[in-house]
Amino acid sequence: MDIFTGLINGFSIALTGTNILFCFLGAFIGTAIGVLPGLGPAATIALLLPMTYIIGSPVTAIIMLAGIYYGAMYGGSTTSILLNLPGEAASVVTCIDGYQMARKGRAGAALGIAAIGSFIAGTVAVVGLTFFAPPLAEFALDFGPPEYFALTTLGLLLAVTLSGGSITKGLIILIVGLLLAMVGLDPISGKIRFTFGSIGLQGGFDFVTLAMGVFGLGEILYNLESTLKTEIVTTKLGKLFPTLKDWADSKWAIFRGSVIGFFIGIIPGGGAVISSLASYAVEKKYSKHPEEFGKGAIEGVAGPESANNAASSSSFIPLLTLGIPGNAAIAMIFAALMIQGITPGPFLVVEHPDVFWGVIASMYIGNVMLLVLNLPMVGIWVQMLRVPYGILAPIIVLFTTIGVYSVQNQVFDIYSMLFFAALGYGMRKLDFNPAPLPLAFVLGPMVERSLRQSLLISGGDLTIFVSRPISGTLVAIFVLLVVGQTAFFIKRKMRGKKTAAT
Amino acid sequence: MKKYERITAIITSLGGVWIMYYAWHTLKLGSIHIPDAGLLPFLCGVGLAVLGIIWLLVLQQTKGEDKGAAEKRIWYRPVISLVLMVLYGWAMESVGYITSTLIFVIAWQKVIEHEKWLKTMIIALLGTFAMYALFVSLLKVPIPPEFFAR
Numbered sequence: 001m002d003i004f005t006g007l008i009n010g011f012s013i014a015l016t017g018t019n020i021l022f023c024f025l026g027a028f029i030g031t032a033i034g035v036l037p038g039l040g041p042a043a044t045i046a047l048l049l050p051m052t053y054i055i056g057s058p059v060t061a062i063i064m065l066a067g068i069y070y071g072a073m074y075g076g077s078t079t080s081i082l083l084n085l086p087g088e089a090a091s092v093v094t095c096i097d098g099y100q101m102a103r104k105g106r107a108g109a110a111l112g113i114a115a116i117g118s119f120i121a122g123t124v125a126v127v128g129l130t131f132f133a134p135p136l137a138e139f140a141l142d143f144g145p146p147e148y149f150a151l152t153t154l155g156l157l158l159a160v161t162l163s164g165g166s167i168t169k170g171l172i173i174l175i176v177g178l179l180l181a182m183v184g185l186d187p188i189s190g191k192i193r194f195t196f197g198s199i200g201l202q203g204g205f206d207f208v209t210l211a212m213g214v215f216g217l218g219e220i221l222y223n224l225e226s227t228l229k230t231e232i233v234t235t236k237l238g239k240l241f242p243t244l245k246d247w248a249d250s251k252w253a254i255f256r257g258s259v260i261g262f263f264i265g266i267i268p269g270g271g272a273v274i275s276s277l278a279s280y281a282v283e284k285k286y287s288k289h290p291e292e293f294g295k296g297a298i299e300g301v302a303g304p305e306s307a308n309n310a311a312s313s314s315s316f317i318p319l320l321t322l323g324i325p326g327n328a329a330i331a332m333i334f335a336a337l338m339i340q341g342i343t344p345g346p347f348l349v350v351e352h353p354d355v356f357w358g359v360i361a362s363m364y365i366g367n368v369m370l371l372v373l374n375l376p377m378v379g380i381w382v383q384m385l386r387v388p389y390g391i392l393a394p395i396i397v398l399f400t401t402i403g404v405y406s407v408q409n410q411v412f413d414i415y416s417m418l419f420f421a422a423l424g425y426g427m428r429k430l431d432f433n434p435a436p437l438p439l440a441f442v443l444g445p446m447v448e449r450s451l452r453q454s455l456l457i458s459g460g461d462l463t464i465f466v467s468r469p470i471s472g473t474l475v476a477i478f479v480l481l482v483v484g485q486t487a488f489f490i491k492r493k494m495r496g497k498k499t500a501a502t
Numbered sequence: 503m504k505k506y507e508r509i510t511a512i513i514t515s516l517g518g519v520w521i522m523y524y525a526w527h528t529l530k531l532g533s534i535h536i537p538d539a540g541l542l543p544f545l546c547g548v549g550l551a552v553l554g555i556i557w558l559l560v561l562q563q564t565k566g567e568d569k570g571a572a573e574k575r576i577w578y579r580p581v582i583s584l585v586l587m588v589l590y591g592w593a594m595e596s597v598g599y600i601t602s603t604l605i606f607v608i609a610w611q612k613v614i615e616h617e618k619w620l621k622t623m624i625i626a627l628l629g630t631f632a633m634y635a636l637f638v639s640l641l642k643v644p645i646p647p648e649f650f651a652r
Contacts, residue, residue, distance in 0.1 A: 171549070172550065406643040456537075460534035460536075
């Protein structure tokens with residue numbers, strides 16, 4: 001099936017009544033959680049994972065979850081601009097100039113350019129996804145166990161190094177994620193691992209309990225510590241459509257943001273957060289008036305908001321073509337596909353073209369829906385911020401508890417989720433970034449299987465990982481990354497010592 | 503915070519050593535030709551043990567700052583809410599979904615949020631009704647039966 005036939009088929013699937021409804025639902029929920037600080041897209045997708053059991057159709061379920069992910073990028077800018085409070089991590093940088101614009105009475109223009117930039121970038125990235133994903137999936141058909149081992153380990157390492165924070169802590173979380181994935185029956189030898197006599201653990205931990213615990217409840221527990229109250233919005237929005245001058249100032253920022261976001265989104269660990277930071281840095285560096293950045297430059301809103309949307313769409317490329325989730329939210333969508341009995345990877349386009357093309361086509365539709373949802377309805381989203389956290393938190397707890405119970409109808413899953421909630425809370429307290437945990441958990445079985453299969457194929461010869469061209473290249477990148485990081489670390493230490501001595 | 507980080511780093515290292523022992527002794531490593539169920543856990547154990555030590559060394563070298571001092575944080579609220587959630591899970595099986603949910607929301611609003619009785623009851627009734635309507639009536643999720651319905 002060529003790309004155009006696939007896309008037409010995709011539209012015929014995405015444009016059915018049910019799928020349009022769930023696409024709208026995803027975009028709506030995504031915008032809502034993007035607006036609300038304290039609950040990111042990964043947490044929300046985690047909270048809604050049990051719903052995918054009930055929805056039944058894999059295309060419909062993934063269309064909704066994808067809508068939540070890219071919808072959150074649209075909604076995230078609203079609180080950043082109006083309250084200087086990022087609705088989610090990818091909109092942190094939007095606070096800098098967006099809030100300054102709002103203080104100068106130009107909140108409407110900032111919100112407008114953020115929505116329009118997001119729409120353009122989102123659409124550009126989906127076009128890229130349409131043409132980039134099928135050839136990559138075809139290329140990946142030649143991958144064997146050594147290639148998959150090299151790719152997954154490289155992906156996990158990139159996820160740790162790029163997701164920010166301490167690399168040591170990131171690696172610890174990565175290993176914890178791998179170990180959690182090993183709990184239960186070893187699929188190759190049939191041995192029981194790390195169950196400590198518990199029958200409930202013999203089937204292993206369910207991804208839904210891990211995701212809902214660490215990202216959903218863990219986040220709530222951490223937010224409960226905070227004494228900060230949400231500010232009541234008093235900012236006047238002003239005109240929502242940007243002026244011709246605004247458009248002239250931001251068009252190249254939107255274009256650059258789209259390109260930066262698209263390419264960073266493909267890299268495992270890249271995603272929306274890094275792309276928005278990179279876009280802001282690029283805009284400031286190449287601006288004719290860098291001194292205006294931080295004081296309300298519209299490019300400082302247009303670039304990052306475009307970049308995070310482009311990245312959220314392009315991060316579907318490694319998932320749909322290689323079966324590698326690049327960030328926590330995509331790992332949730334990976335799990336949702338697995339729940340539906342679909343293994344993401346190079347065979348997806350051949351075995352489940354309805355899912356592959358249906359989801360891609362729904363992104364075009366979802367982006368149009370989001371533009372409509374975000375521009376005229378911004379006032380309604382702002383009103384949502386008036387709902388006190390004291391009401392929202394127990395409702396989310398009720399939702400997660402019944403949600404996780406509904407997966408297998410057993411209370412054991414609720415206790416598992418609470419264990420992960422305590423783990424997630426502890427991680428936040430100790431300044432750990434939880435993003436690598438779900439990635440390691442979903443990729444863990446693939447890492448182990450491909451390692452053991454590679455060793456079995458080669459008769460224990462470790463050179464199998466470097467003697468084949470694709471895995472050899474991936475191993476070389478892995479080694480370069482490790483050496484580069486170590487050299488950077490040593491250099492920084494030496495400089496620190498020199499500074500201390502002088 | 504550094505004290506807790508130090509303790510966690512030591513636990514990480516010791517945990518790594520225990521995993522190495524468990525993988526080697528109970529799961530078995532196999533050979534490089536035919537690896538067994540303990541190989542990857544063993545490597546993970548080595549990784550944790552080493553990373554725990556590195557973390558400890560990094561903590562020794564970084565001096566003094568304490569993050570998060572700018573905002574006052576109330577540590578007991580998450581602890582109490584976690585206890586409430588455990589009790590809720592237990593009560594769900596013992597007294598059924600509706601009763602346990604009502605009690606849980608009332609307890610949450612009174613203990614965590616210190617809300618007035620009227621507001622507490624409204625939130626509890628509406629929350630329980632909304633969850634029941636969504637999951638049980640609309641999505642047909644089977645819930646633990648009420649104690650008096652058994």
